[in-house]
Amino acid sequence: MTFAERPVSAPLFEDLPGDISVSFEFFPPKTEKMEEQLWDAITQLAPLDPSFVSVTYGAGGSTRERTHSTVSRLVRETSLVPAAHLTCVGASKDEIAEIADQYWEAGVRHIVALRGDPPPAQGGVFTPHPEGYSGAADLVAGLKARHDFDISVAAYPEIHPEAASADADLDNLKRKLDAGANRAITQFFFSTDAYFRFLDKALAAGIATPILPGIMPVTSFAAIRRMSxxxxxxxxxxxxxxxxxxxxxxxxxxxxxxAADLCRRLYQGGVRDFHFYTLNRAEQAYAICQLLGLRPKAEA
Structure with missing residues (x-):
């Protein structure tokens, strides 16, 4: 009997084999206390042997130095595979090339390439830098031409808020993948139907690249509303x-x-790779992985 065929009366997480791959997202700390919290979370989650851990990049590159510092420390002090977020907001192609070169020289081989959120001064409307990239697909192509990075991009099962239509949004994803991206990671969602419908549409559009579900445990319902x-x-x-x-x-x-139940239902649908937005806290992500049957593979 497969897990998906188990009777309804069976415990939700009984005998889940833990045959999954996970990755975690963190954000660069602003203070010494936040840095302690970040590295405590990294230390707790490292034994789960994530395929990679990503570090975000603030609107308009506002956390550029802190992102680089966090990623560089991950390279120096851990055996984890760091993925540095990089956006094209407010930066020229030469500036992005310099950042990409610095990452490559530091041993970073994985980039999460994003268009990025425009800073408030732009009124929430993306305007390409006069000497910069027009969007994420253009950025992916530029990074691939510079170095042979492993590149992740964003996907939106329920459509990007600025997209003209679902088809236009899917076309944009395909351009990013055709430009050389190796996988997509979705915005968080709460509907398995939305995710699987999105996968069906992606396959119909000729997209066979892995699309990892992004899982966001609800730390604050008001915050989830703002970010949704x-x-x-x-x-x-x-x-x-x-x-x-x-x-x-x-x-x-x-x-x-x-969140674990959402992952369980995704697992029943065949998903084996999960990306967790941790908000620099380990407890929930670790608990979810535990419920899914994943166990530590090494000491932190």
């Missing part, structure tokens, strides 16, 4: 977190189980 964009927040999820705004402990427990 076009992502549907189902009524059952909202009801699940009702009354937990001022109860961080119970909220974290509920969030871990809700």
């Amino acid at each position: 964009g076009n992502t549907e927040i189902p009524g059952w999820l909202e009801k699940m977190f009702e009354g937990l705004d001022e109860r961080p402990g119970p909220r974290a427990l509920v969030a871990a189980v809700a």
Whole structure:
């Protein structure tokens, strides 16, 4: 009997074999205390043997130095594979080439290439740098021409908020992959149907590149609302977190189980690679992996 054929009465996470691959996203710390929290999270999650760990890049390159510092430390002090986020907002092609060269020289071989969010001064509207890249597909091509990076890009199961249509959004993803990207990572979502419909449409469009689901445990329901964009927040999820705004402990427990159940349903659909947005906290991501049957493979 396969896991998907188990009776409804069986425990949700019974006998999940842990035959999955995981990756984790972190953001560069602003303070010494935040840096301690980040490295505590990295230390706790490292034994799960992630395929890579990514480090984000602020709007308009606002965290450029901190991102580089975090990624460089990962190279020096861990055996993890770091993936540096890189955007084309507010930077010329020469500036991006310099950053790419610095990463390559530091031993970084994986880049998460994104168009990036425009800074507030631009009114939320992306305007290419006069001497820069026009978007993520152009950026991917430029990075590939510079060095043979392993490149990840973003995908949107429920459509990017700025896309003219679902077809236009899918065409943009295909351009990024055709330019040389090795995989896509989705924006977080809460509907397995939305994800699998998106995969079907991608396959129909000739996209065979892996599309990893991005999993975001709910650390704050208000924050999830702000970040959701076009992502549907189902009524059952909202009801699940009702009354937990001022109860961080119970909220974290509920969030871990809700995200693990989402992963379980994705697993039943054949997914074996998961990308977790950790927000620099290890507990929920670790708990989800535990429920999915993944166990530590090495000491941190």
